[in-house]
Amino acid sequence: MSDAATRSGLVTLAGRPNVGKSTLLNRLVGQKISITSSRAQTTRHRLLGIKSTDHTQIVYVDTPGLHADNKGVMNRHMNRVAGASLQGVDCIVLMIAASGWTKQDEYPLQLVVKQGIPVILVINKLDQLKDRSKLLPLMELSNRKAEFAEIVPVSARTGANADDLENVILKHLPHQPFLYPADQISDRGERFLASELIREQIFRGFQQEVPYATAVSIEQFKRTKGALHIDATIWVEKEGQKPILIGKDGQRLKTVGSRARLAMQKLFGAKVHLHLWVKVREGWSDSARALHSLGYSDET
Ligand SMILES: Nc1nc2c(ncn2[C@@H]2O[C@H](COP(=O)(O)OP(=O)(O)OP(=O)(O)O)[C@@H](O)[C@H]2O)c(=O)[nH]1
Ligand SMILES: [Mg+2]
Structure with missing residues (x-):
């Protein structure tokens, strides 16, 4: 063409x-x-x-x-x-x-x-x-x-x-060849999208400062026959935020996990096994180094 x-x-x-x-x-x-x-x-x-x-x-x-x-x-x-x-x-x-x-x-x-x-x-x-x-x-x-x-x-x-x-x-777009392959829908891979879908449930499910104190990292993303196995860590800033996120008998974390899992299954078109851990990383959101290691670095 x-x-x-x-x-x-x-x-x-x-x-x-x-x-x-x-x-x-x-x-x-x-x-x-x-x-x-x-x-x-x-x-x-x-x-x-x-x-x-x-x-x-x-x-x-x-x-x-x-x-x-x-x-x-x-x-x-x-x-x-x-x-x-x-x-x-x-x-x-x-x-x-x-x-x-x-x-x-x-x-x-x-x-x-x-x-x-x-x-x-x-x-x-x-x-x-x-x-x-x-x-x-x-x-x-x-x-x-x-x-x-x-x-x-x-x-x-x-x-x-x-x-x-x-x-x-x-x-407003120029006449020029496509910038990306016609079947590509994003520049982001499945690991990133998975971590975001977990963060989305935290933004939707919690009040006040908890969503803003949260970051997610994917520890394992493995594809076996017919399923994806995903392990993720939810990082919070303070010890006191951990029980809020986990909830009584782990109920709130379970809700985050099952909603995120359903969203992933829809996006990836595969069965997903998701395991979540909550860990503390003191003051991560105000540390340039921590932000960098959590994937928030120059993206331009
Ligand atoms: N009623 C209505 N709500 C909308 C519409 N578009 C977005 N929203 C709602 O507005 C809220 C914010 O939407 P987002 O798409 O997350 O907004 P954003 O601009 O990306 O926000 P940031 O990422 O925080 O900068 C959500 O609750 C959406 O459902 C719309 O056309 N009508
Ligand atoms: Mg937005």
Whole structure:
């Protein structure tokens, strides 16, 4: 196929934490690749989701939420990863929620408009907008904030307008050969995805600081005939967080394990045997060395 016949390129999904970037990536790719939760700062890594058709390939870049708080090594890591992901791409999708611009949206907005590449504004969570007459004024206000290439309202949750968004994005991609093999859906391997699915259950199942004090590492990932055998360690920061995560008679950890196992079976299409351990690594989230060894290093 000649270069002119195919379109392909990179699109970064950017925005404040919790605005729906990972939900949108999964929706656009049509597969669950990135973990999501109702808690801010769920995504800690840069991750690609690749959508190919016969003639087009869109490489979506999911990023941690951009936030002005730069306290602590983990926050700085997340902002650095997200900020660096704005460079070297063909266009940026900046996301806000249909409830309107918030103070938290200003930091990502300023960073994104500085890049000098086309920015498509996505107004997400359209399903939550009860009064549709508020959409037009929100689009007008948005137009005054910056020069967006386009403004597209969507619902990542229901999929409303996702096809329109895809078409808008395609217009901003160059005519060039595919960047990745047509059957590849992510840049991340099964070990990474497995560890993320465990972390997702912790973000979904626990309150307050526990999710933020947690990291997951895969100790064993073995494929035998018909099954995957996965051993993982859940790291917490303090001794006191261990009993919270494990729960009475191990019940809470069991719930995390069985939900993560089901999600893995769905993603990997194989039976999964999952064993979890909880261990303490004092203050890991504020140590550059610990972050590095847990897989949070420069990913750009
Ligand atoms: N009602 C509704 N909820 C949505 C929509 N999109 C995402 N959500 C919810 O918003 C929450 C955050 O979604 P995520 O996709 O994890 O958000 P994110 O921007 O990736 O967040 P971080 O990774 O923390 O930066 C989850 O509870 C999602 O289910 C939507 O279109 N409508
Ligand atoms: Mg996310």
